Amino acid sequence: MLRTRSATLPSPSSWVLARVSCPRSSPNLSLPPRTRTFTTTTLVAGKSGSSARWLQRQQHDPYVRSRASGPLDAPAAFVSRSAFKLLDLHKARRGSLPLLRPDMVVVDLGAAPGGWIQAADSVLQGSGTIVGVDLLKLQHGVGAAEGVQFVQGDFLDPKVQARLKEALLDMSGDTKVDLVLSDMMANTSGNNTRDGALSLELCEAALAFAVQHLSPIRRATKVVTPSGRPTAAEGSKSLPIQFIVKHFASESTEAFRKELARYFRQVKWVKPPSSRKDSREGFFVCAGFKGKQSAETEPAEQAPAQDDLESSVFF
Incomplete structure (x- = not known):
């Protein structure tokens, strides 16, 4: 099943500046809002290519696997x-x-x-x-x-x-x-x-x-x-x-x-x-x-x- 929706969101740089609680002296790096298209894909037998690669990398990453289990000489679970x-x-x-x-x-x-x-x-x-x-x-x-x-x-x-x-x-x-x-x-x-x-x-x-x-x-x-x-x-x-x-x-x-x-x-x-x-x-x-x-x-x-x-x- 494939659904496509559009939404107008501020750019990531705007998000960063919006979280700052006081004025900065650094240059204004924000970009104007732009329209992005998000695609949600539902697959029965598998994931999209990028998602599959990400999952494969996570599954084969020894540090990700051991983060909560304790190998690699880790004395405790890490967040x-x-x-x-x-x-x-x-x-x-x-x-x-x-x-x-x-x-x-x-x-x-x-x-x-x-x-x-x-x-x-x-x-x-x-x-x-x-x-x-x-x-x-x-x-x-x-x-x-x-x-x-x-x-x-x-x-x-x-x-x-x-x-x-x-x-x-x-x-x-x-x-x-x-x-x-x-x-x-x-x-x-x-x-x-x-x-x-x-x-x-x-x-x-x-x-x-x-x-x-x-x-x-x-x-x-x-x-x-x-x-x-x-x-x-x-x-x-x-x-x-x-x-x-x-x-x-x-x-x-x-x-x-x-x-x-x-x-x-x-x-x-x-x-x-x-x-x-x-x-x-x-x-x-x-x-x-x-x-x-x-x-x-x-x-x-x-x-x-x-x-x-x-x-x-x-x-």
């Missing part, structure tokens, strides 16, 4: 597939300091539905503080874990950021944090140029927050044992990872990497195994925050070789 990405990043850390450590204060930007909060808490086991923020609500029960607090609102709204600072003070007694995670993503439109610009806006907002709330880390010094062998304190291996931000690869990727290198001693683009291969998604992993003043005076760290930019392991 979203993205939880495995943070766990992948945690496991890929090769330095002497793990990504997630006891008693850390972690901020999760773009936290809904709560997969990264769950993943971080599964490692910290209640021994740290996690504060999340998102325009959308968390899945029921995620924010009830011990040491977890959630602020609902648009992170780009200064009033929401003020509430986030209040939550940090309430939970840890300070607004300084150990790790800023950003899994924020704008609604995509299919226009790579526009989608890349929106992604970059969120990345820059996350970086601005990190610069304001991270504590600077002094460069590690080389330590040699009596046998002449360097200890684990040498180089980047003892630098804590302090900022992870999701970024969609575009023509602005290299420029943003250089901006990150002004503030962090180690910056690497990582695509974890749980990130879909056909996605432009990746994560900038940044270690050793220099501090705002040092970033203005010290030269940026040398860029890694091009073939070292995409990897599932780092530092």
Whole structure:
């Protein structure tokens, strides 16, 4: 049975702007309303081609299958597939300091539905503080874990950021944090140029927050044992990872990497195994925050070789 109906709806960009609770200084990217034709197809023996491909991909995706069942070394059920990405990043850390450590204060930007909060808490086991923020609500029960607090609102709204600072003070007694995670993503439109610009806006907002709330880390010094062998304190291996931000690869990727290198001693683009291969998604992993003043005076760290930019392991 085939039914066709027409409806006039605002464009996706209008939906994004309509959900913002305060005026923005960013350019108006909204498009005029347009008429779309929706086709509803009812099949007895199968699905449409695109639906069948989507279902097949979901059925064969080990991370989707295990999201609620617990394999892939997952200690508990997760509300979203993205939880495995943070766990992948945690496991890929090769330095002497793990990504997630006891008693850390972690901020999760773009936290809904709560997969990264769950993943971080599964490692910290209640021994740290996690504060999340998102325009959308968390899945029921995620924010009830011990040491977890959630602020609902648009992170780009200064009033929401003020509430986030209040939550940090309430939970840890300070607004300084150990790790800023950003899994924020704008609604995509299919226009790579526009989608890349929106992604970059969120990345820059996350970086601005990190610069304001991270504590600077002094460069590690080389330590040699009596046998002449360097200890684990040498180089980047003892630098804590302090900022992870999701970024969609575009023509602005290299420029943003250089901006990150002004503030962090180690910056690497990582695509974890749980990130879909056909996605432009990746994560900038940044270690050793220099501090705002040092970033203005010290030269940026040398860029890694091009073939070292995409990897599932780092530092």
